[in-house]
Amino acid sequence: MTARLRRWMTPVVATLTVLAIVIGPVPATAAPSTPTPSGHEDDGEPRLLNDVIEGANRAYTRAKAKLEKSRKRQLELALQVDRAQAELDALRPQVSHIAMQSYRTGRLGAAAILLDSNAPDSFVQRAVALDELNMVNAKKLAEVNVVKTRAEKAKLALDAEVREQQKLTNDMARDKREAEKALALVGGQGFTGGLVSATSPVARIAPGRTSDGDWKSEGCSEKDPTTAGCVTPRTLHMYKEVKRAGFNRFVGCYRPGGPWEHxxxxxxxxxxxxxxxxxxxxxxxxMYGNNLAAFLIRNADRLGVYYVIWNRQIWFPATGWKSYSGPSNHTDHVHVSLL
Incomplete structure (x- = not known):
């Protein structure tokens, strides 16, 4: 094959190669999203965990529908590429004929085909045929290139969409896991009724924490701000942090008598x-009780919380929430004991 033929064939071969790549499999993974706003932000109220979970589920549904639409687009794109490939395949016999003439004559072009005729009529017929062939080739190649370009752009867009959907899917799954973990931490949907903020303020670390995460023993050396009694430095720190988090209703700490922590x-x-x-x-x-208990538990490691009792349930760091049936059912207050 001559250098001139190779130059003429290069665009066709390149077109076939690109088309073969374009019709390759497109990853069919995807789907979301960051949970949608619950509406509580507008009036200054905190987001609730049930709003977060509902938002995540709605986002998942929307993303799933979007993925199905993407898959349909992917199928349509594949059909377009198949049609383009068929049109290009139809040109192969004509290209082969020109290549064969070039091989026989040693050169490529109109002269190579026209000089192959041995009669005036044959010359004229070949000239007409050559003109028609050139027109057909140009038109077909132009059509194929248009479809190929459109298919390439569509595939790039589809790939970007699938990648974005995959990212949204991962974000949604992460957010939903975090929401469910937080919900389990504060007692679950049944215990809280969903009436608990999705997040709590971060408390400052209490004094007396050792480098290995343990807590030093402390005596009742600080004046109790709620009674005439005393509290430990760590209890006083917890009291201030709970107040700083916005829980300003009645509270009592020191109480004489009894074997427990008061x-x-x-x-x-x-x-x-x-x-x-x-x-x-x-x-x-x-909700006040739920949020207060949630704040204490979410900051248990920073405050040195020993256990929390609220609404007939008791929480220990080692066991989580368990049913509680002590002298008080603790439906009127949240009890917290420190290490």
Whole structure:
């Protein structure tokens, strides 16, 4: 094959090669998204865990529908490429004929075909045929190139869309896992009724924490801000952090007598009411207790929390939430004891 023939054939071969790549398999993975806003942000209220989970589920549904649409587009694209390949295949006999003439004459072009005739009529017929062939080739190649270019662009767009959907899928799965983990941490959907903020403020680390994560023993050396009694430095720190987090209703810490943590200055009872103690009777008081307990548990490692009791449940770091049936059912306050 001459150099001139090779130059003429290069675009066709390149077209065939690119088309073969284009019709290759497209990854069929995808789908979302970051949970949609719950609406509570607009009026300054915190997002609730059930809103986060619902948002994640809605985002998943939307992403799934978007993925199905992408797969349909992928199928249409493959059909377009197949048609382009068929059109290009139709040109092969004509290209082969020209290549054969070039091989026989040693050169390529109109003269190579026209000089192969041995009669005037044959010369004219070949001239007409050559003109038609050139027109057909040019038109077919132009059509194929248009389809090929469109298919390449569509595939690039589809690949980008699939990658974005995969990212959204991973984000949604991560957010949903975190939401469910947080929900389990604060007692679960049934325990909280979903009335608990998705996040809590981060407490400052309490004094007395050792390098290996343990806590030094402390005495009841600080004045209790809620009674005439005393509390440990760590309890006083916890008290200030809970207040700093916005929980400003009635609270009592030191209480004399008994074998437990109150007389040692290691516990506080956080009421749901502005004064005194009364069981939760409304969404407001229940959510206040849920959020307070959630804050203590989410910051347990930073505050040195020993256990939390709230709404007939008790939480230990080692066991999580368990049913509680002590002298008080703790529906009127959140109890926290420190190490």
């Amino acid at each position: 007389p040692k200055g290691l516990a506080c009872d956080w009421s749901l009411q502005n004064s005194g103690f009364s069981p939760w009777r409304s969404k407001d008081t229940r």
